[in-house]
Amino acid sequence: MKHLNSITSLFFLLALFFLTSCDDDEDTRVPSIRLMTAQEFTRCVDGKGWRHVESHEIKSNGNMDKADWWSGMIGAAPVQYSFGGGEMSTYMYIDSYPINGYVSGKYTFDEGTNRLMSDGKEVFTVVSADDNFLRLIKQQGTTGDGERIYLYSVYCAMTADELSSTMKNYPYNLNTLDQDYPVMPEQERITAADFAGHAVGQAWHCAEVHETFLAYRYNSAPYTPGKSQPAVPDYEFTADSLYAITPSADGGEATRRATAYTYRANGFYVETASGDIIKIVRLTADEMVAVQPLRNTAGGDDVTVYCVYRR
Known part of the structure; x- marks a missing residue:
């Protein structure tokens, strides 16, 4: 039920994006979602890395803040993506370790909603994609009051050198971290x-x-x-x-x-x-x-x- 509520909230926001008045500030409007086929999406993203450019918090009325969500953020950073062979990798910084690592897995693209799924969970909803830019909406987290935070984010295609550098800078496989780097036993009291x-x-x-x-x-x-x-x-x-x-x-x-x-x-x-x-x-x-x-x-x-x- 919790997952269903999350989906319902997202679709409510998506409906607002389509209905936003043309009188709103053009700089703060979220672009309308362009539905595409799974084949079209794969053709655009496959074999590429995608570097974060900007992110903006989406308001309850369907508009977004002008300020970049990540500007001045301490202890957190936006993720990067790459796609290839039916799999996607997400490169991220985890402040609690701290560590730069990645997770990889198979993904599916739902043609009726533009939702990208991996490991049974929604990763993001594609607003539009072409050879150079990937625009998406994703749930970033929740507020202290339990309200979900959604971001509109823009990514650009990496060069081959940029993708190679990203893979080098995020070297740790978070899927197998506990096997590759086990946790030490807890400290015992030794008198x-x-x-x-x-x-x-x-x-x-x-x-x-x-x-x-x-x-x-x-x-x-x-x-x-x-x-x-x-x-x-x-x-x-x-x-x-x-x-x-x-x-x-x-x-x-x-x-x-x-x-x-x-x-x-x-x-x-x-x-x-x-x-x-x-x-x-x-x-x-x-x-x-x-x-x-x-x-x-x-x-x-x-x-x-x-x-x-x-x-």
Whole structure:
């Protein structure tokens, strides 16, 4: 019923667009919808990227604001589109991560309403489309009072270089983000007694390591240090010393370095005398999950890694 109400509201607005008086300000009138066939639409958009030009909020009387909706907006940006082979991709910035990514999927075009659907949901309604411009109406969101916000937007066809640049600037597939970059386990409460009982007096081998991504995710691909990147050490804890056993980059004998440390139970991390931090996310008698920066002494960038240690 909620979806039906949304459709009804949109068609009410569309009816207003057709009935708007010719006496209204020409600059604020929403153009009338030009119905087209699915074949016509595909011919116009297929194989192209579409760059946002302008958007205007549609008022309840069917007119639109002169001011661009996105002008001065902080923490949000308009989406871009591309079409090809019966699929569409939407390129977007998500401030809550933050991340530039894209979603892709099959789409259908309804010839009676000009509605574009993907994954069972309405993406937008096409006002008009040709080889150079795509004009559309879409629901942007809702107000605090629950009223739907509709935008009239204009897009122009990208050049091949612009599309290539867009794909490069929005590299993350949001369809598979949780598989490509899983969320780390939640921080567990690890007391000083827990640390002393499970970690101290044990040797810990790094069984799994991944480079971190954003603040709380990690790359599902294993981290493999290059020649100029630091290796991940194994650890041994005694009551007052931490031994870091680091494998040699050339396959030689591992180095073993001892340092004093303190376990900070209020922040769940190990702090060494040299200032290194090992964040303990989870700790059991057999497994320790940690996040730690690896200092690159060769002059390259430091790396922060998510590690699973086992006894």
